[in-house]
Amino acid sequence: MENKLYTVTVFSENTPGLLNQITIVFTRRQINIETLSVSPSAIKGIHKFTITVVTDLDSIKKVVKQIDKRVDILKAYYNTDDELIYQEIALFKLATDKVLAMGGIEYLIRKYNARVLEILENCVVIEKTGLYQETQEMFDELQKAIGVLQFIRSGRVAITRGRVERLSDMLAGIDSKMKNK
Amino acid sequence: MANTMTGAYALMEALLNEGTDTIFGYPGGQIIPVFDALYDYKDKLRHILVRHEQGATHAAQGYARVSGRPGVVIITSGPGATNAITGIADAQMDSTPLVVIAGQVPAGILGTDAFQETDLVGITQPITKWSYQIRDPKEIAWAVARAFYIAKSGRPGPVVLDFTKNAQFSQVDYKPEVCNFIRSYIPVPEMNPEKIKAAADLINNAKKPFALIGHGVTIGQAEDELMQMLDKADIPAAWTLLGESAMPTDYHLNKGMLGMHGNMGPNLKTNECDVLIAIGMRFDDRITGNLNTYAKQARIIHFDIDPSEIDKNVKTDLAVIGDVKATIPAVTELIKEAKHTEWIASFDAYYKQELNSVIKNDLNPSSDSPIKMAEVVRKISDATNREAILVTDVGQNQMVAIRYFQFSKKRSVVTSGGLGTMGFGIPAAIGAKIAAPDRTVCLFCGDGGFQMTLQELGTIMQENLGVKIIILNNNYLGMVRQWQELFFHKRYSYTPMINPDFQAIASAYRIKSKCVSKRDELDNAIAEMIADDKAFLLIVNVEEAGLVYPMTPAGGSVTDILLGEEN
Numbered sequence: 001m002e003n004k005l006y007t008v009t010v011f012s013e014n015t016p017g018l019l020n021q022i023t024i025v026f027t028r029r030q031i032n033i034e035t036l037s038v039s040p041s042a043i044k045g046i047h048k049f050t051i052t053v054v055t056d057l058d059s060i061k062k063v064v065k066q067i068d069k070r071v072d073i074l075k076a077y078y079n080t081d082d083e084l085i086y087q088e089i090a091l092f093k094l095a096t097d098k099v100l101a102m103g104g105i106e107y108l109i110r111k112y113n114a115r116v117l118e119i120l121e122n123c124v125v126i127e128k129t130g131l132y133q134e135t136q137e138m139f140d141e142l143q144k145a146i147g148v149l150q151f152i153r154s155g156r157v158a159i160t161r162g163r164v165e166r167l168s169d170m171l172a173g174i175d176s177k178m179k180n181k
Numbered sequence: 182m183a184n185t186m187t188g189a190y191a192l193m194e195a196l197l198n199e200g201t202d203t204i205f206g207y208p209g210g211q212i213i214p215v216f217d218a219l220y221d222y223k224d225k226l227r228h229i230l231v232r233h234e235q236g237a238t239h240a241a242q243g244y245a246r247v248s249g250r251p252g253v254v255i256i257t258s259g260p261g262a263t264n265a266i267t268g269i270a271d272a273q274m275d276s277t278p279l280v281v282i283a284g285q286v287p288a289g290i291l292g293t294d295a296f297q298e299t300d301l302v303g304i305t306q307p308i309t310k311w312s313y314q315i316r317d318p319k320e321i322a323w324a325v326a327r328a329f330y331i332a333k334s335g336r337p338g339p340v341v342l343d344f345t346k347n348a349q350f351s352q353v354d355y356k357p358e359v360c361n362f363i364r365s366y367i368p369v370p371e372m373n374p375e376k377i378k379a380a381a382d383l384i385n386n387a388k389k390p391f392a393l394i395g396h397g398v399t400i401g402q403a404e405d406e407l408m409q410m411l412d413k414a415d416i417p418a419a420w421t422l423l424g425e426s427a428m429p430t431d432y433h434l435n436k437g438m439l440g441m442h443g444n445m446g447p448n449l450k451t452n453e454c455d456v457l458i459a460i461g462m463r464f465d466d467r468i469t470g471n472l473n474t475y476a477k478q479a480r481i482i483h484f485d486i487d488p489s490e491i492d493k494n495v496k497t498d499l500a501v502i503g504d505v506k507a508t509i510p511a512v513t514e515l516i517k518e519a520k521h522t523e524w525i526a527s528f529d530a531y532y533k534q535e536l537n538s539v540i541k542n543d544l545n546p547s548s549d550s551p552i553k554m555a556e557v558v559r560k561i562s563d564a565t566n567r568e569a570i571l572v573t574d575v576g577q578n579q580m581v582a583i584r585y586f587q588f589s590k591k592r593s594v595v596t597s598g599g600l601g602t603m604g605f606g607i608p609a610a611i612g613a614k615i616a617a618p619d620r621t622v623c624l625f626c627g628d629g630g631f632q633m634t635l636q637e638l639g640t641i642m643q644e645n646l647g648v649k650i651i652i653l654n655n656n657y658l659g660m661v662r663q664w665q666e667l668f669f670h671k672r673y674s675y676t677p678m679i680n681p682d683f684q685a686i687a688s689a690y691r692i693k694s695k696c697v698s699k700r701d702e703l704d705n706a707i708a709e710m711i712a713d714d715k716a717f718l719l720i721v722n723v724e725e726a727g728l729v730y731p732m733t734p735a736g737g738s739v740t741d742i743l744l745g746e747e748n
Contacts, residue, residue: 012365013365016314017302017303017306017312020303020306021306024306024307028307061492062489062492062493065488065489065493066489068488068489069487069488069489071310071311071331071363071365071366072311072365072366073365074364074365171364174364175364178362178364
């Protein structure tokens with residue numbers, strides 16, 4: 001079966017130890033996590049994990065079911081890139097003197113649609129939001145031209161292309177069941 | 182009105198609130214406040230003092246499997262907790278409800294490598310349904326109610342509560358809580374009427390249907406519903422290790438055992454049937470062998486309460502997700518009465534072949550040959566009128582006991598299936614006997630497994646439990662020896678055992694015993710063993726080089742069956 005990049009989205013209660021419970025499902029099957037980002041979701045008290053992994057369809061289906069099965073997980077989904085709109089954010093720290101000497105920094109910022117966050121005497125911090133390939137390309141170009149002092153890239157954040165929020169529908173269903181109990 | 186008490190007393194109240202009457206445990210430094218409270222609850226909570234924490238968890242498993250209620254364990258932190266891990270992992274594999282409460286160092290010194298501190302929640306997350314640390318006594322009522330609900334609902338399993346010592350000591354205004362709903366947890370998925378209809382259609386159109394019965398039928402208490410379905414559509418059925426006593430041995434559609442040491446018919450018919458109906462089983466590799474050649478000709482229907490089991494090992498054509506207690510009758514309603522006389526009769530030829538090649542020699546070997554495990558098992562099964570609870574250890578003793586013990590009652594098999602835990606037997610038998618004091622409990626173990634947890638004879642002595650223990654002694658780690666003989670050029674690497682005087686051990690624990698080496702002494706020894714309801718150790722010295730057949734070698738197809746005639 002063909003390996004490709006899958007994005008796993010997990011909604012959970014905000015209880016301690018959840019991240020461990022999710023990651024051990026991947027560890028046990030020797031699936032390496034490429035990126036991971038965790039943050040509170042739009043719904044109060046519910047956290048959202050966005051994880052990317054390279055694996056095959058059969059494995060990702062099983063992994064998502066195993067994650068979904070954990071008591072404090074509300075719902076886990078998997079998607080391929082064509083079903084998502086997604087971004088990563090990267091920060092570049094450059095030496096101020098080299099930036100000034102280089103010239104053409106304006107061209108680079110326009111080309112990559114990046115922005116300057118901070119200019120200090122000794123360093124300049126630039127932010128670029130985009131796809132992995134785009135931040136990587138900008139890194140390669142800067143590294144070659146003047147060297148990058150520090151570079152950091154976030155995990156992926158993603159939303160589905162559909163109109164409805166999957167989780168809020170599910171929660172509405174759960175709430176109505178609870179009332180009927 | 183305020184009901185103020187320490188966390189330890191709140192735990193007692195919360196346990197009683199869940200209907201607990203029996204606890205398997207072992208005290209230690211970080212759980213002393215709880216044991217102090219237990220002292221005041223002696224009349225309501227029976228505490229069984231085991232001899233090792235592994236024994237506490239296995240005993241609780243035996244109790245849970247026979248009673249259907251969660252087994253409760255209380256142990257201390259650190260080594261106490263890590264000793265319990267084997268039983269927790271075993272319970273997770275075999276879907277057994279356990280609530281394990283462990284002491285923990287005070288919350289203020291967590292993470293400092295304090296004396297007897299271990300990260301129990303971290304260790305147990307992969308092998309439990311839920312693992313939670315109680316640091317504040319205000320959480321006790323909530324956490325205990327939630328623990329029991331999670332352990333016993335849906336697909337059951339073990340739950341761990343890691344109980345810090347400060348939470349045991351400090352005062353709390355205790356109010357009982359009930360838990361029957363967790364919004365992120367769907368224990369019993371709703372049944373889908375379309376799938377029920379589709380399952381009925383597949384069964385109605387089947388010419389050669391075949392049902393595989395797993396532990397889920399017993400857990401779901403759907404034994405009667407199962408047999409009504411099998412009867413109506415005339416479907417032959419076979420069982421996994423843990424599915425064994427769901428149908429009586431003599432039920433006309435019970436065709437025997439599946440898997441590596443299962444009966445020939447069930448294994449071969451798996452690859453001949455046209456509709457395979459798997460109920461509450463998980464297509465373990467010991468059942469399926471090589472998946473590439475497993476039931477490829479059949480349409481497969483899988484009944485399970487756990488959606489993550491669907492397509493995990495075997496791709497199914499139709500999944501009937503839900504509680505078998507509801508889904509089986511719903512399908513039965515829609516299926517037509519049918520007769521599959523010829524198909525069912527076709528199992529007979531394989532049975533005759535197995536009878537002639539294996540069973541006859543197992544049960545009636547020539548009179549000058551050493552005693553075989555199978556004849557001991559069958560004699561004890563007969564002597565207890567097929568009404569006893571069978572507990573086994575792991576290895577040849579287990580396979581032979583499962584093959585040859587016979588059953589007329591439900592919930593009568595306690596064995597370590599998924600994890601295959603040697604040493605499971607003695608403590609599990611203790612739990613089984615406590616759950617069913619009026620029934621005879623027969624434990625079969627090997628000389629190896631017996632010595633892994635024999636300290637629990639002390640528990641049997643102290644609690645005066647009438648467990649019947651049979652050591653099928655071949656002075657070998659027999660199952661490994663069997664693999665060495667068949668697949669490792671007879672290189673018996675560290676499988677021969679120099680054994681102690683088992684009778685002397687029994688007498689040290691004031692347990693009556695008998696040791697038998699001759700076939701003609703066996704009947705009398707068995708009669709003596711079951712004459713009263715006291716503990717008894719029967720050592721039977723059996724054939725040293727005995728092999729369990731039939732055998733499907735690991736990774737082979739269900740049709741690659743060795744019968745032992747190759748030698």
